[in-house]
Amino acid sequence: MITRLAEEVTLRPRNGSIRDVARQAGVSIATVSRVFNDAASVSPDTRARIIDAAALLSYEPSSLGRNLVRGRSYLVGLIVPNISVPLYGTMLHGIEDVLAQHKMSALLGSSLDRSDTEIQVAQGLLGHSVDAGIVINSRVGVALPVQRMPDWVHISPEIADLPYRVELDNEKGGRLAALELLAAGHRAIGYVGAVGRESAERERGFAQELALAGLDYRRATGDYSETSGLEAGQEMLREPLDAVFVAGDLMAAGVLRALHDAGLSVPSQVAVIGFDDSLIAPLLYPRLTSVRQPAYEMGAAAAQLALDLINQKPATPKTFMPQIVRRESTRAFS
Structure with a gap:
């Protein structure tokens, strides 16, 4: 799923809170948190009691909260020069399909074909703790705030020698x-x-x-x-x-x-x-x-390259052949 950078996220559970679940199950809030973060230290009986209490209260843990505990946002930042260009839309399709297979989403920002806006959008994405980034046709390349996030993947950047790139011959x-x-x-x-x-x-x-x-x-x-x-x-x-x-x-x-x-x-x-x-x-x-x-394939390759970087796997540039x-x-x- 692709989310616009400017969209607001509702963080408060609509029904019972984690405090209500802890009170109903007779445990601490920390124990409830451990259960919903897959901690193995909670006994099976206690785990079952907490799950039952959560179901009774219609409590759903905040995915944002869980991700912060795990040190992951499960978001990939995505910078597009102009979302109205059909080629970029096809690339987005490829990116989204690959990320969805790994239960991840893209947080989208448009640079409006301006280098100064590209840097501002990148800083905004980093403020949302994205796990990696993909930028299409970057005008600024290494001028992006890569020191805060080295795992940026570039599709057809203006600078040819960036380490993680997907491009066409x-x-x-x-x-x-x-x-x-x-x-x-x-x-x-x-x-x-x-x-x-x-x-x-x-x-x-x-x-x-x-x-x-x-x-x-x-x-x-x-x-x-x-x-x-x-x-x-x-x-x-x-x-x-x-x-x-x-x-x-x-x-x-x-x-x-x-x-x-x-x-x-x-x-x-x-x-x-x-x-x-x-x-x-x-x-x-x-x-x-x-x-x-091959715009779809290039987007998909960029998403896979970003996932490889997140998972600390070998990641090499990829060049596609035209026809x-x-x-x-x-x-x-x-």
């Missing part, structure tokens, strides 16, 4: 996109990227494959939003081109709109490849060919 993804367009015979090619390590790596692989084919390319820059993709697409169309590789599916949606507004047919006149294969890719018209980033998902925006389907 973005350079390989760029190569796949270039090879796909080259195989279809495209020669006047553009790239729409964004600021940051991921886009730079995608462009590097893309550029290397085009260079091997003796080709250059035009480029424009957006910010992963549909609006920036529209503007980048309009800029690209100042000169003729027959294919565009876009570093994110939302930007690719904007590029498709720019091509439609210009009266150009996709893919017969201009082919388009996006990146991520997010939930919107098959909903666009034409349906978008995209380099798949092309072909749809009607490229010539194979024209």
